[in-house]
Amino acid sequence: MKKIIKIVFSLSLVFYLFALVVLLFLGTRGYIWADMTLIEYIKSSSNLIPFKTISTYTNAIFNGSMNMDIPIKNLAGNLIMFLPMGIYLPYFIKRLNKASGLSITMIILLFVIEVIQLVTRRGSFDIDDFILNLLGALIGFGLWKMKFVQKLLKYNRGNSSFANKRM
Template structure:
């Protein structure tokens, strides 16, 4: 069991480093230096739920965009946060409860989206927020299943 814990800790550290580099050190900056921060916020933010998701779904349905772009953006935003959904309850059993987990993941996502906006290393998109939350929930379901399997096997 100790090998598994070390592996999980190492995997989470690698995931954390990957996420920080992807979210804050990639080539995702928007707007030039001449753009004021308020102009940047207006041009790079989406506060209307499902607006971006609908745009990608429409593009897929009507073939107006390469399938790669919507799949990477929609699927990637979900998949990126599955590991966090697994790790949070692993590190704290209290976070295995849906209400506590939801508060923790929503706060985490809000901080990430806000930091991207403040640092101009991304945008604040409510649809990213929704998709990331879904990914976290999928991770929680996976963790609950794995935890159930582990407990079931140790009782036998």
């Protein structure tokens, strides 16, 4: 059973990473900005003000000022997109089994992703996306740390070092 869980986790990680790359870096975003210099693009597509986009979308949900699909997809999508990272990272990298280690790793990873999106013109640098992605990963980590999940894995991992740790 232990081997089956590892195989399922490994395969699902591959599919998740593929979907993440497609969502974050592939597609037609960026082509309309081809006539701008990189500096102009960076200035026009960066949001460094925390909660600016989040509050705009939250207000739109309550006052109906935009199609509901846009704010809901943006807010929920950014939250859910990195939720699996909060599960996969501590599963595959035992040093990330604490919130502090996971948080630092996710901050670095998300910063790199936002910069790559900006430089490749495949998205923007939005601090609100960063906040929602980090929050999603931490929610995933919270799910990972739930007792029933840990008991299930402890049962399936038998005598592994992970199973011998006290929770």
